[in-house]
Amino acid sequence: MEDINITIIDREGKEHKVLAPTDMNMNLMEVCKSYDLPVQAVCGGMAMCATCQCYIISDHDLGERNDDEQAMLWEASYVKDNSRLGCQIPITEDLNGLVIELAPED
Numbered sequence: 001m002e003d004i005n006i007t008i009i010d011r012e013g014k015e016h017k018v019l020a021p022t023d024m025n026m027n028l029m030e031v032c033k034s035y036d037l038p039v040q041a042v043c044g045g046m047a048m049c050a051t052c053q054c055y056i057i058s059d060h061d062l063g064e065r066n067d068d069e070q071a072m073l074w075e076a077s078y079v080k081d082n083s084r085l086g087c088q089i090p091i092t093e094d095l096n097g098l099v100i101e102l103a104p105e106d
Contacts, residue, residue, distance in 0.1 A: 004096040008037055009057070011102050020091045028054065028100065029086035039102065045087035050076035051105070052086035058099035062089055078103045 003019040006028075010016060020031045029052035032039040040051035047068035053076055056062060062084060065073065069088045073079050083103065089095075 002093070004091065004093060004098075006031065006095065006097075007058075007099040008032060008035070008054075009099070009101040010037060011104060020095075022091055022093050024091075026091045027087050028052070028084075028089040028091065031091060032086060032102070037102065038105075039086065040105070041087065043087075047072050047085055047088055050085060053078070053083055053103035054086050054100040055080055055103060056082045056084055056098075057101055058097060060095060060098050062095075076103075 003021050006018050006020050008016045008018060016035060018035050027045060029039055029041050029045055033041060042051045043049040050072045066088060069085045072085060073083050
């Protein structure tokens with residue numbers, strides 16, 4: 001297994017090109033935190049807080065939002081059609097080249 005390349009655009013518009021391992025069962029929120037990006041992840045990845053909301057900029061198919069993610073985004077601020085919760089996106093080889101932007105904080 002190899003690391004994949006992900007570009008994360010922070011809330012100031014700065015691009016961070018990061019490597020994410022595909023063999024550690026990590027999710028996108030955990031990758032952001034491991035690079036000290038400003039993702040609060042208050043609930044610890046349980047899809048209960050939306051502090052890891054991000055916008056999917058690249059043309060990757062991440063599948064449908066699950067019910068918990070959909071319910072949380074229903075209540076969150078700054079939600080767009082391409083909003084996802086980072087904690088609900090597992091890191092897989094299919095995500096190589098993914099580009100995301102962190103959503104504004106409340």
